Amino acid sequence: MENNKIQIFDTTLRDGEQVPGCKLNTKEKIKIAKRLEDLGVDIIEAGFPTSSPGDYKSVQEISKSVSKTIVCALARAVEKDIELAGNALKYAKKPRIHTGIGTSNCHILYKFNSTQEKIIERAKLSVKYAKKFVEDVEFYAEDAGRTDNNFLAKICENVIKSGATVINIPDTTGYCLPEEYGKKIRFLKENVTGIHKIVLSTHCHNDLGLATANSLFGIINGAQQVECTVNGIGERAGNTSLEEIVMIIKQNPHLNFFTNINTKLISSISYLVSDCTGMKVQPNKAIVGINAFSHSSGIHQDGIIKRRETYESINPEDVGINESSIILTARSGRAALAYRYKKLGYSLNKRSLDLIYSIFLHYADKKKEITDKELKIILEKANLNNKNNKILHSSNKKKRIINVV
Structure with a gap:
């Protein structure tokens, strides 16, 4: 043709x-x-x-x-x-x-x-x-x-x-x-x-x-x-x-x-x-719905962080959306949690991540979504509970392509 x-x-x-x-x-x-x-x-x-x-x-x-x-x-x-x-x-x-x-x-x-x-x-x-x-x-x-x-x-x-x-x-x-x-x-x-x-x-x-x-x-x-x-x-x-x-x-x-x-x-x-x-777009609407480029499943998040194409057939930039979104929920895994903290400027070693993840799940089971504010509260709680746990902070970390909200 x-x-x-x-x-x-x-x-x-x-x-x-x-x-x-x-x-x-x-x-x-x-x-x-x-x-x-x-x-x-x-x-x-x-x-x-x-x-x-x-x-x-x-x-x-x-x-x-x-x-x-x-x-x-x-x-x-x-x-x-x-x-x-x-x-x-x-x-x-x-x-x-x-x-x-x-x-x-x-x-x-x-x-x-x-x-x-x-x-x-x-x-x-x-x-x-x-x-x-x-x-x-x-x-x-x-x-x-x-x-x-x-x-x-x-x-x-x-x-x-x-x-x-x-x-x-x-x-x-x-x-x-x-x-x-x-x-x-x-x-x-x-x-x-x-x-x-x-x-x-x-x-x-x-x-x-x-x-x-x-x-x-x-x-x-x-x-x-x-x-x-x-x-x-x-x-x-x-x-x-x-x-x-x-x-x-x-x-x-x-x-x-x-x-x-x-x-x-x-x-x-x-x-x-x-x-x-006044006609709201349904969240799961193809292309323009708020969830069209959002990911909350741990398996999907890990794939997206490694390479966008694993779970997105469309580049969000092609339709005028700057970046995809990693949404933290009880279904999220360690990779997504570490990624979100990195966006906030915190680099976590494995031990730190394991500790914070267990606290994170406790919070996530009670809420639909974990915000940046709550991530900082979880971080403080982890430090209080385990003073020997080292959490590296870097406020000038270069941002990744995927936007985290």
């Missing part, structure tokens, strides 16, 4: 904001949008202009504030929606309208009380109308994950003829298995006339915890764009996590994909989005 750039379409400000309790004002959205541009995303979905005057204003102001990145606005297959999206984007240097309609039998029958033929007609008309405002029009086939592949191919052919430049294949309910979703993308690549003229996009939800896996199988099978959010926030269980799909691509060069993302900025934008939205 030849080297292939994967476009990163960030929808943190649109789909990401649809989380209950998450509300961003225009100022916060502009701040995040600028950071997304610095991060290197290819497309920023700035909002859904018809949803509220505030969202319209946010799309408009982001359009003024962003210069290098495509700014996208969502619109249903409704003329009023598309017109508002076009007007909100009038200041954008690279505008895109993202319009579409549900294509699964469930959506056609129960949401629209319609037929496949009428849905195809609405899809064609929406793309044609959007082309009156912008050249770059993305079409979404909502609930494509549960849409019959033959009908999906038919609607894709029609919107391509109508002028669509990007086609989005959403797994709206997180229903698909990775292999199934990949086969759907491959089917479209092989059976849709004109598919080579457009960019095929993934948009996967995480209801079954498969959003990132489905996006990965999508690009392996021919998709050239991934729609995702910072920290994986979004409707219900969230969307494909930007940091996860980007780092999978970066850490697996055999895939022969690349992105424009400056991964060293991932951690900082994760903090920004979490702070602005």
Whole structure:
């Protein structure tokens, strides 16, 4: 497979904001949008202009504030929606309208009380109308994950003829298995006339915890764009996590994909989005969780101290985290304890370490984590209990690469 750039379409400000309790004002959205541009995303979905005057204003102001990145606005297959999206984007240097309609039998029958033929007609008309405002029009086939592949191919052919430049294949309910979703993308690549003229996009939800896996199988099978959010926030269980799909691509060069993302900025934008939205990142979240580069098991700590790669497949510096963390708990061993003391400036001989370790375990069994302050208390206690025990102190010890907290 030849080297292939994967476009990163960030929808943190649109789909990401649809989380209950998450509300961003225009100022916060502009701040995040600028950071997304610095991060290197290819497309920023700035909002859904018809949803509220505030969202319209946010799309408009982001359009003024962003210069290098495509700014996208969502619109249903409704003329009023598309017109508002076009007007909100009038200041954008690279505008895109993202319009579409549900294509699964469930959506056609129960949401629209319609037929496949009428849905195809609405899809064609929406793309044609959007082309009156912008050249770059993305079409979404909502609930494509549960849409019959033959009908999906038919609607894709029609919107391509109508002028669509990007086609989005959403797994709206997180229903698909990775292999199934990949086969759907491959089917479209092989059976849709004109598919080579457009960019095929993934948009996967995480209801079954498969959003990132489905996006990965999508690009392996021919998709050239991934729609995702910072920290994986979004409707219900969230969307494909930007940091996860980007780092999978970066850490697996055999895939022969690349992105424009400056991964060293991932951690900082994760903090920004979490702070602005009030959506805390779960501690064990891949890449950006507080525990992602923390180690408390004695076996793991000993390995990390000897060589980082023993228990970390990602260098924390690659995502903007200066150093890994050795957390002292009752599961920690002597190597981690000696390492932490060395960071404080104390070099312990074997006898000293054995004595202190027994006292340390007594403390650790009562607490979740031992702090630097408590390490000094343990040190004093060891000296009081055994005056013959020699503890060497060196306050100017050179610090190791791994940060100990």
